[in-house]
Amino acid sequence: MTFDDGPHPKHTDRVLKTLSDRQINATFFIIGENALAFPEIVYRIAAAGHRIGNHSYSHHDLTKLSAKEIESQIMKTEKLIALYLGKEKLLRPPYGAHNSLVEKVSKELGYQLYFWNVDTLDWKESHRPDGWVSHGLAQFNGRDNTIVLNHDIHESTADHLDLFISEILALGPTRFEIVAGG
Numbered sequence: 044m045t046f047d048d049g050p051h052p053k054h055t056d057r058v059l060k061t062l063s064d065r066q067i068n069a070t071f072f073i074i075g076e077n078a079l080a081f082p083e084i085v086y087r088i089a090a091a092g093h094r095i096g097n098h099s100y101s102h103h104d105l106t107k108l109s110a111k112e113i114e115s116q117i118m119k120t121e122k123l124i125a126l127y128l129g130k131e132k133l134l135r136p137p138y139g140a141h142n143s144l145v146e147k148v149s150k151e152l153g154y155q156l157y158f159w160n161v162d163t164l165d166w167k168e169s170h171r172p173d174g175w176v177s178h179g180l181a182q183f184n185g186r187d188n189t190i191v192l193n194h195d196i197h198e199s200t201a202d203h204l205d206l207f208i209s210e211i212l213a214l215g216p217t218r219f220e221i222v223a224g225g
């Protein structure tokens with residue numbers, strides 16, 4: 044389970060509460076601007092045992108930027124969350140957008156790119172309030188290993204995360220893990 048784009052001043056703590064109640068650890072890909080605004084929430088995410096990764100500074104499509112700009116997007120965020128990144132630093136490029144330059148720069152900065160294979164589209168108006176749950180669940184079909192993309196900045200995600208977890212558990216024996224390494 045992964046959560047992108049936070050931290051958010053209201054909804055991230057609600058997501059943390061649900062994960063804590065369910066004793067699930069997840070990985071949070073943090074936007075630097077939000078880490079700057081809400082450092083105490085980043086601390087709480089890490090203190091709860093979740094993994095933290097880099098999601099750029101201002102959520103630009105990195106494939107549209109120069110090498111210097113890509114580096115700046117990554118490093119400005121790294122300065123804010125360095126304490127929590129661990130030894131194996133993870134980068135999830137915004138929108139999953141990457142090309143050879145993004146790959147080269149992130150590798151030089153010691154990052155591993157990390158994507159997903161289940162996209163709940165919880166950010167989409169048409170998937171609210173809880174349509175994202177079934178949209179995500181349908182993608183589990185027959186898969187043994189899934190990396191699920193959610194966003195902890197949406198009220199509807201916080202509202203229905205517990206339901207989503209219930210539905211996942213109803214599919215069969217499930218182990219929730221944070222991204223390995225770190």
Ligand SMILES: [Zn+2]
Pocket residue numbers: 047048098102137138
């Ligand atoms: Zn994002």
